[in-house]
Amino acid sequence: MSDHMLTGHHEAEENFRTLLNNTTAAQAVSRVVEGTIGPKGLDVMLVDNLGRIAVSNDGLTILKLMEANHPVARMIISAVKSQQSEVGDGTTTTAILAAAIIAEGSSCIFKGVPVSSLVQGIDKGIKEAIRLIDEVTVHISSLDHKYLFDTALIAGRGHEDIAGLVVDGASLIGMENLLNPGYKLVDAVVSCEAAADRVFNGVIIKREPINMHILPEFISNPVIIVINDALGPGKIDNDALKTDSGFKHYMQSRDLYEHNLQKIRDAGVNLVVVDRGIDDMAEEFFSRSGIAVVQRVSAREIDDLCRHTGAQKLKRSTLDENLDQVKQYTGCAEQIRFDKKHRQILVHGGRSESFATILVGASTREAVEERERIAQDAAAAVQAAVQDGIVAGGGTLEVWLAERLQELADAEDGLSSYGISSVSEALKRPFLCMTANAGLNPLKKLGEVLSSQKETGSSSISLDYSSEKLVDAFEKGIVDPAGVKINALKTAGEVAASVLRINMIIKMQADKPDNTFIN
């Protein structure tokens, strides 16, 4: 054997080893979340070396918390994060699909299929699957559609109370807002320990006024001012204070400041919201005047409050303007409620944009966090359903797509058919995991669903995981938002193709930034 052949052989072995390692890492990530998917999925407990624990059923939460050192594991986790930020649900499905495409694809490479043909086929398979999803999507025309509650219930893991709250929140905010890509119903979800679940037209500021003790339980028709600054007199240099003119200037600026505080009172303001801190003089002045003041409010809460009440953020220097001008920056609402028990402020019935707040409560901190995540999943799913329609859930759509893609692969001449087959096989994984989680025989149930779908020509024949009977997913209300499925497929296909293209992993210089992709 020539030296050249030996080197070539060694290189191929090295490349296969990299591929095998990458595939193993991807599957390890998938295995962590496979047991959580579907109606019978269980939770994962994570423990750190100090013995602290976290328990969750949510794909992203688990993957974010788990220790993952392998670069491919980190690539999949980052794909899952992108699924969450784009559609807010379907993170477990994304991880499972990505790992399955990688596993199927790498076994094709081991058989000698060139990576470029394989990746081309994967891309074709994903595109065809998305086209087919479009064909079977049912669009939702009104917010009282039954499928909207079903969508919330499926994404909300069967919590009827949460599904009801989310659908009420969606109705409150209205179709126009839900269709606006800039509006996120997920952001309307707020949680609070020991609070009662409710939906209202308003916003919550999760901080208490610094003078809560002097405030009534509520104020009707309040006027609100939002100061996007710290509240205090202008700063004077210590050295300048030692001179006569410096001291005079200091006294003048304090007088102006006091005058400006009086202007806030004279503008009829009941609540002052400040994004940074306030000084003692302002605290004392507002308390004396019976005006609520809350400091260090988050940027998001301030933005929501402004949109809801029509208040405009102003800088401290804007207070130097005359009273009428200052009044123009204020916002109004029907009522402010000072929730002393939960140390927060509820602003209802703002005079500007409608704003839904979906408040979920539970008795312990852990339960509150999990209920908040469930409500967020349901909210994301409801908005995605309104925007792009719904498809059969329970892994059924994927099974139907798998069969269609296999037909396409069989009709394909070139080696890219292997890529299409890889996507087809991967699409069966979510269903197989869900049946396994329900304690059923996955391959037997897959066969039953496939043959029933073939017999009836219906893409929605599904499995009822409780009764083990074959049912129509739409009739049973087992529905998922089309957008979640489409995004999961795209994201999984992209990360799988990137992983399959990796030929070698080498160490990078220490000072180079992480996650740099140079092509």
Ligand SMILES: Nc1ncnc2c1ncn2[C@@H]1O[C@H](COP(=O)(O)OP(=O)(O)OP(=O)(O)O)[C@@H](O)[C@H]1O
């Ligand atoms: N009662 C049910 N019957 C049948 N299938 C269900 C039921 N409830 C949920 N499912 C299915 O479970 C799948 C979603 O499972 P799950 O919510 O655990 O994962 P995910 O949405 O991919 O990820 P995550 O919610 O963790 O971001 C969907 O295919 C959905 O249709």
Ligand SMILES: [Mg+2]
């Ligand atoms: Mg989900």
